[in-house]
Amino acid sequence: MAEVFRGFNGMKFEKALAVEPGVQEGLAEVTLEVAGKAEALLAEHHHDGDAQIDVEVGDVDHYVVLSDERGQLAALSIEFGREPHENEDGELVGGMEGLYILHRAAHLKKRRKRK
Template sequence: MAEIYDQIGGRKIGKWLAVHDGVQAELTKRAFEIAVRAEEILVQHRADGHAEIDIEAGDNNRYVILSDDRGQKAALSIEYGREESIVVREDKHGNKYLDVLPAMDGLYVLATASNLPKKRKGKVKLD
């Protein structure tokens, strides 16, 4: 009967595979391809926004990120859209007023670039 080992060189097989040079190179290549497609989609819709596509490297993973840190911090709304909402704003003189943010369909930049299904996230309750 064959004996099956769950470790190679003291590492679990999954971890050993994840850190393999060929696997890491393929992850980098795929993340770059997705980022290029995402940037192409984002550029088609950008008027004067500050959103951008970034790639982050984790220990064994790569992450393609839609970032709007320089702009209105609206990356979630850009990806999934938003419902109409009323917000309280304040002008430079300290006067408060109500402003209506119109509904917006999501662009699904990351989902489209990654060939993933476009799913709108459920409502999130903010405390």
């Protein structure tokens, strides 16, 4: 009868495969490609402010990050948009459609943020 191993070299099989040099090189290439597309998309809309595209590398995974140092959920608003709010005159102001920079760069489906 065959013996099934759940791990390899002391790691789960998935992680052992993910940390292989060829897989990491592929992840790095895809990450840089997505980051480049995201930077170009952000540049189309970047007038002022602190928004930028960053690349982060973890133990296994690589990440493309839309960063905005202003806080106040600025990067989240850039990606997904925000609802307008009422000013003191009762007018709706401040709303905007999301730009979906990361979604478009990575060819992901656009989803509205949950309320």
